[in-house]
Amino acid sequence: RPNKKLLDYYLxxxxxxxxxxxxxxxxxxxxxxxxxxxxxxMSLLELYYYRASVTLKLLSLDVIKG
Incomplete structure (x- = not known):
């Protein structure tokens, strides 16, 4: 990319x-x-939506394995 400052789309x-x-x-x-x-x-920014269901699924998998 021509500009190294903006490499990541979502920082x-x-x-x-x-x-x-x-x-x-x-x-x-x-x-x-x-x-x-x-x-x-404003068109360059996006709202952040917390995904509680994804976090809970990951936590439950760790409990089963551990």
Missing amino acids: SLFKVTYITLNKLAYKLKLLLVFKIYLIFY
């Missing part, structure tokens, strides 16, 4: 620190290792 969970008045751009609290601009257009 992590980030806290939204500011929303513009028209709600089209969001400022995120990023780690210092990410040397990218802090404000993103």
